[in-house]
Amino acid sequence: LTENEQLNYQRRNISDIIWAYRRWTAKSNTFQNSHDCIYWYSKSEEFNWNQLFEDYADGAAHFTEEDENGKYRWQYLNGNKYKLYMKDGIRMKDWWDDLPYINSMAYERVDYATQKPEALLERIIKASSNKGMIIADFFGGSGVTAAVAHKLGRKFIHADVGINSIQIARDRLIAAKAEFEISEVRDGVSLYRNPAQTMDKLRSLIVGLRNESSLNPVWAGAIHHSKHGMMPVYLPNLADHTTKVLDIPLMNRILNEYMPDLPEDVKQVIVYYVDIEDEKQLIRFIDEYNPTIIKIELRDLKAVLDEVVVNDAAEYELQQTSEGYDIEIRRFISDRLIQKIDEYNQKKSLSKPIELSENGLELIELVNLDCTSADGFWHSDTEIRIDKHGFMVENGQKTKAFWDGKIRSSKKPLRMKIRNIAGDESIFLFFKIQTKGEKI
Secondary structure (H helix, E strand, O other): OOHHHHHHHHHHEEEEEEEEOOOOOOOOOOOOOOEEEEEEEOOOOOOOOOOOEEOOOOHHHHOOEEEOOEEEEEEEEOOEEEEEEHHHOEEOOOEEOOOOOOOOOOOOOOOOOOOOOHHHHHHHHHHHOOOOOEEEEOOOOOOHHHHHHHHOOOEEEEOOOOHHHHHHHHHHHHHOOOOOOOOOOOOOHHHHHOHHHHHHHHHHHOOOOEOOOOOOOOOOEEEEEOOOEEEEEEOOOOOOHHHOEEOHHHHHHHHHHHHHHOOOOOOEEEEEEOEEOOHHHHHHHHHHHOOOOOEEEEEEOHHHHOOOOOOOEEEEEEEEEOOEEEEEEEEEEOHHHHHHHHHHHHHHOOOOOOOOOOOOHHHEEEEEEEOOOOOOOOOOOEEEEEOOOOEEEEOOEEEEEEOOOEEEEOOOOOEEEEEEOOOOEEEEEOOOOEEOOOOO
C-alpha cells in the first residue's frame, strides 16, 4: 500500500473486535475455532459512536463510598479527582467474551446455519447508530439484524439472495409486529436462488455453445464462428457468489490464469456476466493489461437468464364462498423434482425408495396469493408455508395443524405463487372464479 492508501485504511478501519465464545466442537487436528473477528469500518473520518460500558471485573469491593447516585470510588486522571460510580461500568473493550454462541436449544434459534445471537447485533447497533437511523444488512441471513434494529427503534433494510432467508426474516418481523415491505428483483439475478436449476439449462440457451475437450474446464465450451473460428465462452458459476460481479480482480484472473493456456488459433473469447462493476473502467483495464492478442467480448447473461425458469404444473380449483375465496390445490407436478428423486432412488438402490403421493402436495413448500395486482410487483396478501415437520405457518404465524391443500383469502385473488421444496417458484393467474356449487 502507498502512504496515502495506508492512511486511508487507518482512518476507515476503526477497530477489529474479537467475539470469543464457548461451544461444543468436533475432533480436529488443529486448534478449535472459538472466536469470530468483527471488522468495524467507516466511510469517512466522521462516524457515529455511542460509548458502551461493561461491568467492573473487580466487583463492588473497591467501591467503598456512597452518595445519592450510588456506590463510587475516587478516580484520578490528569491531576483531577472525580467520582467513578460502580453503576456506570468501564468503557467496553474490543474483546467480547460475555456473549454466548447460539446453542441448539436456544429460544431464539430458527435453524439457520449462520444465525448470530441478538445480543451481539444489539451491541453493534447501539454503539454505531442512533434511533431513527437506517441499519442495512445485505447478507441478511435469518433477519437478526433487521429484528434487533426494529426493537431498538431503528429503520432497517434486509437483503439476501436466498428464499429461505427472506421467509425466515419475514416471519421474525411479523412476530415482532414490525412494519415493512418486501421487494423482489425480477431481472434474472433472482435465479441465483436456484443455481443448480439455472446451470442445468443455461448452456442449452446460449446459441451455438458446445463442449470442447481441448479447453480448460473453466470455459463452459465454445461457439464456432465463420470469421473468428472457435470462441471459448466463460460463464459465471451461479453457485459461487464470488463470480456474480465481473470486476477487475475477476477479470485479472481470466486474463492471466485462464486465457494464456488457450489454443494458439483462438482469436476471440466471450465473457458473460450477471452484474458488472464498472464496464468502462473494465474495458480500459482489459486494453492495458491483456497479456494476449485475444479479443474479449463482454455479454450480459441476464438476456438469457430470463428464459431459464422452468415452471411446475398444478391442478387447482378456486371458489367464491360467503366468507371470501377458497383455493384447493388438488395436484402438483414438478418434472425436475420427480427426475431428481428418481435419480436418487436409482443411485442409492434403496430397499424402500422415496415415493410420492398421487397428488404430489408434499413437494410444495409455500403457497402465496396476490390480491392486489395481476402483474408487476408481487404483493404477498395471504400465505401458507409448510415447515420441515409438515405444520402450517399462516401469514407468519406458526400452527400445529397439517396442511389440507387449501388456502383461503377474504379478498379476491388475482394470481397465486407456488414454491416447491427445491425453491423453484411458479405463478398461476386466475381468470374465472367459480361460485360455490357452480359447474365450469
